[in-house]
Amino acid sequence: MTNQNPPARIRDRSEIKAIGLLSGGLDSTLAAKLLLDQGLTVIGLNYSTGFCMNNFRRALDRPDQASHRVRNEALRAGSDLQFPVEIIDVADEYIGMVMNPKHGYGSRMNPCIDCRIFMLDKAKQYMKEVGGHFLFTGEVVAQRPMSQHRPTLRMIEKETDLDGLLLRPLSAQVLPETIPEKRGWVDRNGLLGIHGRGRKVQIALAEAYGIKEYPQPSGGCCHLTDETFSRRFRDRIAFLNGDQIKSEDLVLLKVGRHFRLDDGCKAILGRDEVENRFMAGFRNRYWTLEAVEAGSPVTLLEGKVTDPLVELAAAMTARYSSHRDREGVEILCRHPDGSERIVFSSPMAEMELERYRI
């Protein structure tokens, strides 16, 4: 049960348990810090949605990628500030929401309002399980176009049935008083009134608190805000029933060059050695093609594969191989069951290639 009845007199604020959505970015780190400084017990929740760019970069494992650049920032925040962080995998459920968001999408395929509602609902459930008192986030009023305007923040609170139990420590002083403030669980004077897109206050605070290692707010952390990914995702939905899409299928939308061969089949061509190695890991699930004795992309065929489509994909593979200037290129085509055959293919012309590109 949510613990809304703490002792009448709080002798020790550590009796108050605050549960926060923690991305590990500067804002959520600072929000946690403000509450820790008031002596509360803080738990950070980091939901893994399957759309996190960092996680994908890790899976690709480029040799020149420094580990600290792709570490889990929520864990880093929990480690630096010494409070527990729980990572929770919600990928399969999350995709259901992404397919059908009640409040629609942002400029790409990002359903930011529904995403917040989804995570807060989950956090509310968690709060009940651990006897938490309230939730908090690092949201700043009017910082982001879609999900952080004042009426939207209010609406999210209502839809999640968290009226008064959702604290935004960075903007609390410009928002109505919440239950934690009214009951003295948190001192409102120790919270902030940040508003708008500027980051100066947060950066100054980070300096004052000695928080040095935080990721830059580039906005580039969610695949759903990425134009290329969103285009491929739309294509995927258009040609496959939404309920057939699993979170693991989405992995391939993040890699390679994509070409739609027909309504039921697409080709994905690796762009470099790292992508090729990654895609080769799917050999036992998909047809794969590669030019023989040449620098070549690994090509995956996803969907219903027919002989003419294998030939089409072979021509694409030849075009991106180091033998692209030859009249014909030998392409090794491998069935997921391991059987192989060689197709002799002319590299596809650039103009024709563009007809298929997603």
Added chain:
Amino acid sequence: MKPGQEEEIILNSADRRIDTMGLYCPIPIIRTAAVMRKMKRGETLEVISSDRVILVDMPAWCRSTGNGYLGSRNDGEREFHLFVRKGLGSGTAGEKRNRK
């Protein structure tokens, strides 16, 4: 026992072991947390992973949740063995469920 000897023994034998080879972040950490919930304080766990960044994340997870990070060894270029010891725990939902 000489200093460091205990750690050395643990790096070769832990009470439990999980293999997360080929699994993408953050699944190895999620599995680690799930197994640790079922363990007793002081017990050790070996986590095998092919994700090199786990060498950064695992110590952070341990520090955040009040568990002990004992170290790691590599078996080849892409096989990391990490060793953790169950500590006081984090008081998270899983911990609480486990206490019931």
